[in-house]
Amino acid sequence: MSAVIEARDLHKYFGPIRALQGVTVEIPEGLTLILGPNGGGKSTFMKVALGLYKPTKGTVRLLGKDPWRHPEVRKSIGVAFDPGRFPKLTTGREWLEFIARTRGANPDDVEKAARLFGIEDALDRRIDGYSSGMVKRLSLAQAFVGEPEVVFLDEPLANLDFESVAEIVGIIGKWKGRGRSFVLISHIWEPFERLADYGVVISGGKVYLKGEFGEMAGEIAAMFRPPGTDTAQNSK
Ligand SMILES: Nc1ncnc2c1ncn2[C@@H]1O[C@H](COP(=O)(O)OP(=O)(O)OP(=O)(O)O)[C@@H](O)[C@H]1O
Numbered sequence: 001m002s003a004v005i006e007a008r009d010l011h012k013y014f015g016p017i018r019a020l021q022g023v024t025v026e027i028p029e030g031l032t033l034i035l036g037p038n039g040g041g042k043s044t045f046m047k048v049a050l051g052l053y054k055p056t057k058g059t060v061r062l063l064g065k066d067p068w069r070h071p072e073v074r075k076s077i078g079v080a081f082d083p084g085r086f087p088k089l090t091t092g093r094e095w096l097e098f099i100a101r102t103r104g105a106n107p108d109d110v111e112k113a114a115r116l117f118g119i120e121d122a123l124d125r126r127i128d129g130y131s132s133g134m135v136k137r138l139s140l141a142q143a144f145v146g147e148p149e150v151v152f153l154d155e156p157l158a159n160l161d162f163e164s165v166a167e168i169v170g171i172i173g174k175w176k177g178r179g180r181s182f183v184l185i186s187h188i189w190e191p192f193e194r195l196a197d198y199g200v201v202i203s204g205g206k207v208y209l210k211g212e213f214g215e216m217a218g219e220i221a222a223m224f225r226p227p228g229t230d231t232a233q234n235s236k
């Protein structure tokens with residue numbers, strides 16, 4: 001498989017807002033964790049990589065292809081956006097069947113994906129009656145319908161209790177073990193520490209850090225420590 005994403009000098013502006021300002025990164029197969037501060041450009045980067053937004057400048061390849069010139073490449077990709085938003089009056093089943101059809105998957109895949117995330121009993125209820133955890137599970141099921149080659153998840157652990165966090169991380173780990181690639185955006189990185197192969201930190205619309213996750217884990221841990229709690233500093 002080619003790199004999952006190859007971005008070169010990627011810019012995305014929304015009027016005066018410069019959400020991406022020259023992102024160059026090659027995201028390999030495996031599990032990549034994208035981290036960074038609120039408003040840093042992570043979700044914008046994901047949307048440009050998916051071909052949801054057109055770049056203002058620069059290029060992006062998704063599985064080796066320009067997603068605008070080769071829209072069929074999007075069929076190999078499952079996506080969960082954050083926050084997950086769905087048509088309220090629709091049932092979970094109607095929504096997942098719609099996603100399955102657009103991806104060329106078959107309706108049996110809907111039950112499978114719903115069972116994977118424990119929402120099979122809620123499938124025939126309207127989404128506006130779901131709890132926030134169930135909405136998150138529905139958005140995860142949407143990303144896994146039809147077992148795509150690459151799964152993009154924006155904040156997969158938001159709104160989940162701690163048991164659910166362990167469960168979802170376990171599912172991602174199992175699927176990674178079956179050769180699927182993941183691009184995850186998360187503010188909570190520790191649960192993915194052992195699964196992550198590659199890491200990218202996006203801040204102020206630029207790549208602040210990138211590389212093998214194991215080699216950057218120390219720097220990432222330091223970024224999440226409140227100022228003044230650096231042990232090396234304190235011992236001086
Ligand atoms: N469609 C849009 N129109 C206008 N501005 C946008 C749009 N999408 C994103 N932005 C702006 O671009 C910047 C980057 O936003 P983005 O959502 O990519 O950040 P993020 O890193 O995902 O943040 P968070 O951690 O809060 O989700 C922000 O200033 C945001 O307000």
Ligand SMILES: [Mg+2]
Pocket residue numbers: 042043044154
């Ligand atoms: Mg975001």
